[in-house]
Structure formats: C-alpha cells, structure tokens
Amino acid sequence: MLLKRLTEASGLPGNEKEIRDIIKDEITDYVDEIKVDRLGNLIAIKKGKEGYPRVMLAAHMDEIGLMVKSIDEGGFIKFVPVGGIDDRILVSKVVQIGNNKIPGVIGAKAIHLQEPDEREKALKHKQLYIDIGAKSKAEAEKLVSKGDYISFVSDYVEFGNNLVKAKALDDRVGCSILVELLKEAYDATICAVFSVQEEIGLRGARVAAYGINPDFALVLEGTVCSDVSNVDEAQHGTRLGHGPALSIMDMASLFDKGLTKRIHQIAVDNNINIQFRQIATGGNDAGSIHLTREGIPSAALSIPCRYIHSPASIMSKDDYDGCRKLMQLFLKSIEKEAYARG
Amino acid sequence: MDNGQLSLLKKLVESYGPSGSEEKIRDIIMDEIKDYADEMKIDRMGNLIAIKKGPGKRIMIAAHMDEIGVIATSIDDNGFIRFSNVGGVSPFTALYQRVIFSDGTIGVVSMEHLDEMKDLKLNKMFIDIGTKSKEETLKKIDIGDVGCFYNTLTQDGDRLVAKAMDDRIGCFIAIEALKAVKDSPNELYFVFTVQEEVGIRGAKTAAYGIDPDMGIAVDVTLTGDTPKARTMDVKIGDGPAIKIRDNSMLTHPAVKNLMIDTAKANNIPYQLEVLEFGGTDSGAIHLTRSGVPSGVISIPCRYVHSPSEMVSEKDVEHSIILLTKTLEQDIQF
Numbered sequence: 001m002l003l004k005r006l007t008e009a010s011g012l013p014g015n016e017k018e019i020r021d022i023i024k025d026e027i028t029d030y031v032d033e034i035k036v037d038r039l040g041n042l043i044a045i046k047k048g049k050e051g052y053p054r055v056m057l058a059a060h061m062d063e064i065g066l067m068v069k070s071i072d073e074g075g076f077i078k079f080v081p082v083g084g085i086d087d088r089i090l091v092s093k094v095v096q097i098g099n100n101k102i103p104g105v106i107g108a109k110a111i112h113l114q115e116p117d118e119r120e121k122a123l124k125h126k127q128l129y130i131d132i133g134a135k136s137k138a139e140a141e142k143l144v145s146k147g148d149y150i151s152f153v154s155d156y157v158e159f160g161n162n163l164v165k166a167k168a169l170d171d172r173v174g175c176s177i178l179v180e181l182l183k184e185a186y187d188a189t190i191c192a193v194f195s196v197q198e199e200i201g202l203r204g205a206r207v208a209a210y211g212i213n214p215d216f217a218l219v220l221e222g223t224v225c226s227d228v229s230n231v232d233e234a235q236h237g238t239r240l241g242h243g244p245a246l247s248i249m250d251m252a253s254l255f256d257k258g259l260t261k262r263i264h265q266i267a268v269d270n271n272i273n274i275q276f277r278q279i280a281t282g283g284n285d286a287g288s289i290h291l292t293r294e295g296i297p298s299a300a301l302s303i304p305c306r307y308i309h310s311p312a313s314i315m316s317k318d319d320y321d322g323c324r325k326l327m328q329l330f331l332k333s334i335e336k337e338a339y340a341r342g
Numbered sequence: 343m344d345n346g347q348l349s350l351l352k353k354l355v356e357s358y359g360p361s362g363s364e365e366k367i368r369d370i371i372m373d374e375i376k377d378y379a380d381e382m383k384i385d386r387m388g389n390l391i392a393i394k395k396g397p398g399k400r401i402m403i404a405a406h407m408d409e410i411g412v413i414a415t416s417i418d419d420n421g422f423i424r425f426s427n428v429g430g431v432s433p434f435t436a437l438y439q440r441v442i443f444s445d446g447t448i449g450v451v452s453m454e455h456l457d458e459m460k461d462l463k464l465n466k467m468f469i470d471i472g473t474k475s476k477e478e479t480l481k482k483i484d485i486g487d488v489g490c491f492y493n494t495l496t497q498d499g500d501r502l503v504a505k506a507m508d509d510r511i512g513c514f515i516a517i518e519a520l521k522a523v524k525d526s527p528n529e530l531y532f533v534f535t536v537q538e539e540v541g542i543r544g545a546k547t548a549a550y551g552i553d554p555d556m557g558i559a560v561d562v563t564l565t566g567d568t569p570k571a572r573t574m575d576v577k578i579g580d581g582p583a584i585k586i587r588d589n590s591m592l593t594h595p596a597v598k599n600l601m602i603d604t605a606k607a608n609n610i611p612y613q614l615e616v617l618e619f620g621g622t623d624s625g626a627i628h629l630t631r632s633g634v635p636s637g638v639i640s641i642p643c644r645y646v647h648s649p650s651e652m653v654s655e656k657d658v659e660h661s662i663i664l665l666t667k668t669l670e671q672d673i674q675f
Contacts, residue, residue: 234416234424235465248486249413249428254362254537276485278415280426295387295547 002026003156003176003320007166010096010151012082013197016040016061019172023061023179023194030182031192040196041208046182048189051336056191056214056296057181057327058205058285059174059221060198063167064309066125066150068097071141075134077104079150081125083199088122089310095130098148104132152311161241162317169313170222171198173303177220177324181331188334198285202252205285209292215339216259217298218330219286220323222315223247223277225304236278238304241316243273244323247300249280252287256297263299266329272322277302297339301327343655350374351514352495355504358444360411360490361428361540364388366444367407371513371534378521379532387536389548392520394530399673402531402554402634403519403665404545404623405512406538406561409505410647411490412441412451412469414483421473423449426464428488429539433462435648441489447471447482448492491649500579500655507651509538511641511658512560519665526670535623542590545623549630556597556673557627557636560665562643562653563588563615574617578642579654581611582661585638588617590625596675597637604668610660615640635675639665 002022011019020042028034033045042061064083071077077097081087091108106128111119130150134140154167166172178192191212196204209217223245224237238245246264247255267274290298303323306314343351359367368390372382379392390407410429417423436451443449449471456462469489473479493505504510513534520532531552536544538561549557563583566574576583584601585593605612617640628636639661644652 234418236416249362249426252541254540254543257362278485280413280415280428290387291543291546293547294385294551297386 002179003164003172006172006176007156007168010149011061011063012065012149012151013062013200015149016196019061019175020194023175026179027182037208037211039204039207041204042194043208043212044182044192046186046190046192049187052188053215053334053339054189054191054212055331055334056193056209056212056217056289057178058193058195058208058217058219058289059178060171060195060204060285061175062196062199063151063170063172064199065152066095068144068146068148068150070146071137071144072129073137075132075136075140077130077132077140077144079125079130082149084309085125086309087125090125090128091123093311094153095150096153097130097132097144097150100143102132102143103153104130107131154311163314164317165312165314167311167313169303169305169315170308173222173305173315173320174220177320177327180324181327184328186331186334188331190331195285202283202285202288206288206292209289209296213293214296216256217286217289217296219284219289219298219300221284221300221302222305222308223302224279224282224308225306228306238275238277238302240304240306240314241318242275243267244319244326245275245277245302245304247277247302250282250284251280252283253290253298255286255299259297259299263301263326263330266333267326270329272326274326343659347518350517351502354510354514355495355506358442358490359407359409359506360488361408361537363444363488364407364536367510367513368534371407371517374517375520385548385551387544387547389536389544390534391548391552392532394520394523394526394532396526396529398527398529399555400529400531400552401669401673402533402549402552402557402627403516403669404533404535404557404559404627405516406509406535406544406623407513408536408539409490409508410539411488412436414485414487416485417476417479417483419476421471421475421479423469423471423479423483425467425469430647431464432647433464433467436467437462439649440492441469442492443483443487443489445482449489493649501652502655503650503652505649505651507643507653508562508646511562511653515560515641515658515661515665518662519669522662522666523669527672528669530669538623542621542623542626546626546630549627549634553631554627554634557624557634558597558665558668559622559624559627559636559638560661561622561638561640562646562651563617563640564646565642565644568644576613576615576642578644578652579656580613580642582657582664583613583615583640583642585615585617585640588620588622590621591628591636593637594628594635597635600671601637601639601664601668604671605664608663608667610664612664
C-alpha cells in the first residue's frame with residue numbers, strides 16, 4: 001500500500017530522495033512531464049485541454065526529524081532537531097541514522113537513578129543522546145557522520161475504527177492523495193508539486209510556484225487534531241473522522257474565499273463530510289505559494305492527524321477517502337477560463 | 343480639512359475592513375477616486391491599483407486598507423464565540439470592546455473568570471452577541487467570520503480619534519494626494535493594499551506586478567510624547583514623520599533626501615522617525631525583484647492598534663502636501 005510505503009520511508013528536509021523516488025516511480029505512467037527542480041521539488045505536469053486553467057497541487061515530501069551534531073568519546077550521538085520537534089516526545093524512541101539506516105535509541109537516565117526533582121522535569125534534546133551500540137567515538141564514526149539525518153522508526157498500523165497509526169502522516173498523506181489524483185483525467189492542466197523543505201519554512205513550494213506560475217493552487221496537508229481528553233472543544237482544531245478540513249486562516253495565509261467556498265459547496269452537494277480548521281496557528285505551503293509573483297489564489301485541504309509531529313500520529317481512512325473524492329470532484333468541475341487572470 | 347474631507351475620513355475609519363475582508367473599504371475608495379485616476383484595477387490578492395499616467399518613472403504609493411480584527415474559531419452550546427486574532431490584537435486592549443462583523447452583528451468581548459488579570463489571553467476570552475444557543479449564533483456568525491473593533495470618529499480640537507486610523511488615515515492621504523497632484527512627470531501607481539496587518543502581503547504581490555522605480559508607503563507610526571512613554575523622538579502635531587528605519591527596512595537615502603528637500607522647499611514641518619520595531623508596506627516593496635528604493639511618510643499616531651487611535655489634523659494636512667509635492671518631483675534614480 002502506497003501510504004504504508006511512504007510513511008515507513010524516511011525523508012527529512014533537504015533529503016527527500018527516498019520519498020521522491022517512490023512517488024516518481026508511482027506516477028510516471030500517468031503524467032506528461034516529470035522533472036526535479038534545483039531545490040529537489042518533484043514536479044509532474046498532466047496536460048489538460050486548451051483554455052482551461054493551470055492548477056498547482058502541492059503536498060510536501062519532507063517530515064520532521066533530527067540531525068547528528070556530534071559524537072562523544074563514548075560513541076554516543078548528540079543531535080539537533082530539524083523542524084518543529086517537541087523535546088518531550090523524544091526519550092526512548094527508536095530512530096535510524098543516515099542513508100545506511102543505522103538503528104539507534106534515544107537514551108536517558110533510568111528512573112532508578114533519577115533524583116526526585118529530576119523526575120518532575122521533561123528532558124531537553126540537549127540532555128539526550130542516541131545510543132547506536134558503539135563502544136567508542138572511533139567505532140561510531142565508522143557508522144555515522146556529523147550532519148547525517150535521523151528519522152523515527154514507526155510501523156504503519158491499521159487499527160480501531162478505520163484508523164491508521166504511522167509516522168510522517170504530515171504530509172505523506174497529502175503525497176499519497178496527490179499520487180492517486182494524478183491517475184484520473186481532467187480538463188484542467190494539473191501541475192503536481194511534491195515539495196521539499198516545508199517543515200523548515202515553506203521553502204520548496206516557494207520556488208516551485210514561481211517556476212510554474214499557476215492560475216491557482218491547492219495544498220493537501222496533514223493538520224493538527226486535538227479532539228481528545230482534557231482539551232476544550234474550542235481548542236480541538238479539527239476532529240478525527242469528521243472529514244477533511246478546509247483552512248480559512250493560519251499564520252501564513254488568509255485563504256482564497258472563492259476557492260474555499262466552492263470546495264465546501266461541492267462537499268455539501270455530494271454528502272462528503274467536511275469541516276473547517278478551527279485554529280489560526282500553524283502554516284503550510286500555501287503561505288509561500290499565494291505570495292508568489294502577482295499573487296496566486298490558494299486554498300488548503302487537510303487530513304486531521306492526532307499527535308502530529310510525533311512518531312505515532314493517527315488519522316482516519318474515512319477522512320482520507322473523503323478528501324480524495326472531494327478533490328476529484330473539484331478538479332473535474334473546473335471550467336474553461338475559470339480563474340482567468342484579470 | 344473641509345467638511346467633505348472630514349466626512350470621507352469618517353466613512354473610511356468607521357467602515358468594516360479587517361485583513362482579508364477589505365471589500366467595503368475598496369468600494370468607498372473606488373467611488374471617491376474614479377474621476378481622478380486614468381485607470382483602476384483590482385489584482386488577484388484584492389489590492390486596488392489606481393494609475394495616473396505619466397511619461398517618467400513609475401512610483402508606487404502604498405496605503406493599506408486592512409485593519410486588525412478577530413476571527414471566530416468556535417461556537418459553544420450557549421452561543422458564545424471563541425476567537426483568534428487577525429493581526430496584532432492585545433487581549434487587554436480587546437477586553438470589553440465591541441466588535442462588528444461583516445453582516446453588522448455587534449458583539450462584546452469578554453473573558454472567563456480569572457484570579458489574576460495578567461493571565462488574560464485570547465483563548466480565555468469570548469464574544470457575546472446576545473444569543474442563547476449555538477443554533478441562534480450560527481444564524482448570524484459562522485466559524486471563520488471576521489470582525490473588527492466598533493467605534494466612531496471624534497474630534498478634540500486638532501486631534502482626531504477613531505479605530506483603524508492605522509491605516510485609513512494613510513488611505514485618506516493617498517486619496518487626497520491623488521486628487522491634488524498636478525503635472526507629475528512620473529507615472530503614479532496608487533495602491534490601496536490588503537493584508538498588511540497579517541504580514542505585509544498585499545504590497546508584496548502588487549509591487550511584483552508594478553515593478554516600480556520608487557516606493558512610498560503612507561502609514562501611521564508610534565510616538566514618544568505621552569507620560570512615561572517608551573523613548574521615541576516623534577510627537578503628534580509636529581508634522582509628518584519621514585522614516586529613517588523600522589524593522590522591515592532602512593529608508594533609501596535618495597528617497598529620504600527627496601522627501602526632506604521637498605518638505606524644506608515647501609515649508610512643510612517634518613520630523614525624522616527612527617522606529618525600533620514594526621514595519622510597513624515599504625518593507626515588502628523595497629525587496630521586490632531586483633530592489634526598489636523606498637521610503638515612508640508616517641503619520642504620528644498615539645494608541646496604535648487600539649479602538650481609539652489618535653492623530654493630528656494638521657499632521658494629516660501636511661502629509662497630503664508632502665506626498666503631493668514629492669510625487670511632482672522629477673525622480674533622478
């Protein structure tokens with residue numbers, strides 16, 4: 001299954017090759033043009049009919065993770081975060097390092113050895129290290145180098161009520177849906193961008209949008225979902241299983257009202273569950289896309305992901321199916337001259 | 343300022359126009375300038391671009407239409423609206439203010455019980471529109487609806503007080519300069535921008551499209567002339583401020599000198615402004631394409647980002663003259 005392969009592969013910001021190769025292989029037969037731009041974005045063009053708009057669809061390939069900072073005399077590895085990492089989730093996680101996927105464990109002092117006040121505080125990443133089983137710096141250096149990327153290890157598991165647990169659902173879920181969308185035919189020209197470096201500042205989409213210069217853009221994402229115990233309804237953001245979430249505003253964008261309304265209406269007309277993202281924090285590739293050149297109207301549709309930015313996020317396959325179906329209907333409904341430039 | 347001008351300003355500041363919802367302000371401005379501009383267009387971000395044709399350099403004048411506001415994020419069973427900020431809204435400033443939504447619904451901003459006022463945060467606050475249930479609220483306000491402060495324009499002698507002086511006063515000055523400018527050797531692009539308060543977004547794409555030779559933003563700035571204010575050498579009533587720096591740019595020396603020389607030649611009082619934070623549309627304009635020499639005419643304003651922003655009428659009048667005369671100069675760079 002594609003989503004399983006995509007989430008179990010690793011692709012940190014600046015090192016998305018593994019993901020890119022899987023996607024390239026998957027879409028080659030369905031698109032007219034395929035290229036990798038100079039920042040590493042994978043761009044696939046599916047030509048539509050004359051007079052129909054060019055639509056940019058974006059999903060980012062990169063996931064958050066860690067990077068090797070140094071190796072100490074005992075062969076333990078110190079690291080820095082790449083992207084938005086909550087230090088409190090790190091202890092005891094299984095990771096893999098570098099292209100050879102050297103296995104390791106993020107270590108900390110055992111509870112038996114901790115003073116009472118130590119147990120009260122969450123450890124910061126600077127206090128943690130990765131144990132790869134090496135006995136010395138020299139031995140560790142044979143396996144790992146400074147600057148190597150470190151990704152979490154987490155199996156794709158289906159469970160519960162049509163749910164999925166995996167790492168990197170943000171945004172392999174968007175990549176997976178986008179791959180599926182490319183297998184259909186449309187009147188509009190589809191410019192699919194599997195972008196790089198979203199997690200460290202919406203960077204890949206920025207140059208991709210400049211190069212493509214589309215008539216409008218849609219971003220497919222994984223987003224915050226906090227519909228759990230002890231969280232006020234007002235702070236849920238989105239709710240699992242209630243359909244894909246349309247964005248109205250986040251820290252990087254005020255989304256195009258016309259596009260957003262249209263997508264919402266198509267969902268309602270076709271009995272597809274849809275919700276609005278009910279928080280204004282965060283940001284996605286639309287933030288850089290919509291400010292490109294003279295402005296590119298942009299919307300974002302996201303799959304709710306509980307425990308996002310952790311090795312074990314959870315999504316609903318119903319939300320996934322709803323998102324794919326809604327996007328198909330939307331893309332097929334695009335008319336001639338829609339979003340023509342003024 | 344004559345009565346016609348005052349009533350235009352009143353209309354501009356009292357109307358609804360938070361970031362992303364600038365349509366009403368744009369309509370007022372279009373109606374006001376249609377007989378003076380050679381061409382008007384609205385770009386894809388929603389910026390209004392009014393062109394006064396000329397043979398010379400392209401000058402972009404930017405004043406932002408949007409104001410800070412609130413956005414509904416959730417509605418509870420009793421009909422109360424939880425909200426987030428659109429731009430720089432302080433919880434302390436917003437507390438117990440009235441806000442108005444696009445359909446005219448007015449609500450009161452209130453808060454949960456707090457033992458310590460210093461714990462006040464926007465997520466402890468809500469908007470009460472006088473409804474009893476979620477269903478009743480949803481008939482008027484939905485998630486994603488945006489509101490702004492509700493207040494009227496008042497005048498105390500030389501002082502004008504209103505919500506959204508930031509930056510309707512800039513729009514007003516640009517409108518009046520557009521009407522007043524005569525025989526400019528330059529091609530003038532008056533841009534009434536969107537989404538300044540959420541990250542200087544509209545000016546960025548407008549500047550890309552226009553590709554100007556020079557940029558001038560017209561916006562408010564802070565003052566240091568109130569009791570125990572943060573030190574800042576700008577005073578309300580001492581004339582328009584010619585910006586030297588803020589956190590979004592360093593004014594191009596040629597633009598700064600052009601404004602200073604113009605002020606001196608026309609006996610316009612002016613002050614120089616060094617702002618230690620903040621930014622304006624010129625912050626985005628000057629970094630466009632291969633770079634655009636840019637500056638800012640700032641209107642000294644007390645209580646910025648509150649529902650009672652105060653400016654001096656004389657400063658406004660002098661800003662109009664300074665902008666007009668600057669635009670009539672033969673630009674050499």
